[in-house]
Amino acid sequence: MHVATHKELDVADRRAVQSAINHLRPDIVLNAAGFTNVDMAEEFPEEARRANHLGPKILAEACADHQTWLVHVSTSYVFDGAQSRPYATTARTQPLNVYGMTKLEGELAVRAALPDRSTIVRTSWLHSVLGRHFLERMLHLLETKPVVRVVCDQFGTPTSADGLAATLWALALRQAAGIFNWSDSGAASWYEFALAIAEEGQAVGALESVSKIVPVSSATYDARALRPPHSVLDSSETETCLGTKASYWRISLRGTLLAIALERRALAAINRLKIANSY
Numbered sequence: 570m571h572v573a574t575h576k577e578l579d580v581a582d583r584r585a586v587q588s589a590i591n592h593l594r595p596d597i598v599l600n601a602a603g604f605t606n607v608d609m610a611e612e613f614p615e616e617a618r619r620a621n622h623l624g625p626k627i628l629a630e631a632c633a634d635h636q637t638w639l640v641h642v643s644t645s646y647v648f649d650g651a652q653s654r655p656y657a658t659t660a661r662t663q664p665l666n667v668y669g670m671t672k673l674e675g676e677l678a679v680r681a682a683l684p685d686r687s688t689i690v691r692t693s694w695l696h697s698v699l700g701r702h703f704l705e706r707m708l709h710l711l712e713t714k715p716v717v718r719v720v721c722d723q724f725g726t727p728t729s730a731d732g733l734a735a736t737l738w739a740l741a742l743r744q745a746a747g748i749f750n751w752s753d754s755g756a757a758s759w760y761e762f763a764l765a766i767a768e769e770g771q772a773v774g775a776l777e778s779v780s781k782i783v784p785v786s787s788a789t790y791d792a793r794a795l796r797p798p799h800s801v802l803d804s805s806e807t808e809t810c811l812g813t814k815a816s817y818w819r820i821s822l823r824g825t826l827l828a829i830a831l832e833r834r835a836l837a838a839i840n841r842l843k844i845a846n847s848y
Contacts, residue, residue, distance in 0.1 A: 571595070575602060580624035583631075590631045597741045599640045600628050603672070607646070608793040610668040621671035622678060629682035638686050639679060640741045642733075645693035645725060645752070647673045650797020655756075657803045658691070658748045666794035676748070688740045689748045690733070690807075693800055694762070696821075697730035698828045703759070707766045708829070711779045721760035721784035725800040726752040729821035739811050749810070750802040753818035760784040762822075769823045775830040 571593055578589055580602045590598070603621050604610055610617035625641055632639045646669035647662045664670040679687050696704035704727075710717045728751070736751045757765070763782050770776035787796070804815055 580628055581619045583627045586627050586631050587634075590635055590637065594635065595637055597638045597640065598628060598632055599642075599737055599741065600625060601642045603642070603675075604668070607666060607668045607796065610671065611666065611793040614667045614671075617667050618671045618674070621668070622674035625675035626678035626682065629679045629687065632686070633682045636686065638688070638741060638744060639683055640688045640690065640737050641675065641679045642737070643676050643689055643691045643748075644669065644672045645691055645750075645800035645802050646797060647676070647691065648797055648800060650723075650799040653799055655801045655803035656750070658750055658806065665797055668794065669797075680748075685746050686744075688737075688745055690737055690740065691748065691750050691802060692728055692733050693725045693752045693802055694727045695730045695733065696727055696825050698825060698832060700730075703727075703762065704766060704822075704825065707763050708770065708776065711763075711767055711770070711776060711782075714780050716783055717763065717780045718783045718785045718790070719760045719763040720787050720790050721758050722786050723796055723798050723800075724756050724758050726754070726756050726802065727762050727765075727818045727822055728752040729816065729825060731824075732816060732821060736807065736811065739813075740807070743810070745810055749807045750804045751807050752802045752804055752815065753821045754804075754815040755818045756801045757818065758784075765819055765822055766826070769819070770826050770830075773823060773827040773830045775826045775833070 579585055580600065602624055604617040629639055647664050648656050648660060649663040649665050662673055664673055676689050679689060694703065696702055732753060733751055740749060767776065767779040767782060771779065808814055
């Protein structure tokens, strides 16, 4: 297995991608690269399009030349959120923002180049031990701000990046072609997600004390990009394909927070040893 960061491989650099594929000759390429800052995409649409559309297009065309299977990660934001029921893979796409539009363009480019040798997986509201995401931002705010205001009228499903990774590999190994949905089960608003972070974070020791969390409407929240009010995905087809069931989102969240708490304790112990050894 070979893992490349953005600094090591720019997926929108055709020559670099072709060189990497020629050298590694992989059976499977998993593309998790993307411009994921939804508000910043409104300000820098060309940069978002380069990462979310051009990059997948170049990867797909390079994979097509070598009969390589491509797994591409997409988003629930390809939908407008107008329907109240979970979105199936066959639902009509209609993005509300630049991020969603460029991700949809990436999907179309992958399907055009690799109609029978690609797996596209739409997911939502990812959280993990590493990276920049809502969970990481909430932990910081809950520890540093007296009051945290969180949108209460947008609904989706918080999803473990670990669970998504396992699903991506399982679909790739089955060479399951087409578009799939994957998220943890259940649904929540961003406000409910924040409350759960506070409660579960304290329970596992990732947070010592928390701020007051106040619900606000999307209309009063200063955001550059429109977001779908309901971006819950229907993952039942993927569950059937893999013979598995998605974890309930709050259980997965507790697992991520526990891993964060353990990492913090380990770093604190290392720092104490460094201080003790400095005398």
